[in-house]
Amino acid sequence: MQNGGLVNKFAGDNLMGSGMPRKSQAEHPKLAVKAALEGQKKMAELGVQNPELSNVLFGIGINTGKTLAGNIGSQGRAEYTVIGDEVNLASRICSVAPGGEIYIGPETFFQTQQYFNVEAQPPQIF
Numbered sequence: 001m002q003n004g005g006l007v008n009k010f011a012g013d014n015l016m017g018s019g020m021p022r023k024s025q026a027e028h029p030k031l032a033v034k035a036a037l038e039g040q041k042k043m044a045e046l047g048v049q050n051p052e053l054s055n056v057l058f059g060i061g062i063n064t065g066k067t068l069a070g071n072i073g074s075q076g077r078a079e080y081t082v083i084g085d086e087v088n089l090a091s092r093i094c095s096v097a098p099g100g101e102i103y104i105g106p107e108t109f110f111q112t113q114q115y116f117n118v119e120a121q122p123p124q125i126f
Helices: 027-051 085-096 106-112
Strands: 006-009 013-017 059-064 068-073 079-085 103-105
Touching: 006 079, 013 027, 013 079, 013 085, 027 059, 027 103, 027 106, 059 085, 068 103, 085 103, 103 106
Parallel strands: 059 103
Antiparallel strands: 006 013, 068 079
């Protein structure tokens, strides 16, 4: 939340974050990468403080694009979430990101490469 986003869901060993609803953020890709870097740094610090956690590594996947945000579901069960192709791609990117790494989609790369030390990877088929 310190970087202008929110945790949308927790599901098993992952979480989904998104931008704040109804808040336009021109630099949201940069803020997402910054949040991911801060999260990885915090996990490393926790591993130093508690050696039992030193092997806990999370892969992070980030994608940028248009989504549909709102209360999705039915009258009996609805929840706030984001959906769309860009969300699906973020999930696929996350699924191939090794523990301790942050993988970003092509639009995120395009919009953030001047701010961070990023390295292009060969295309992958999901």
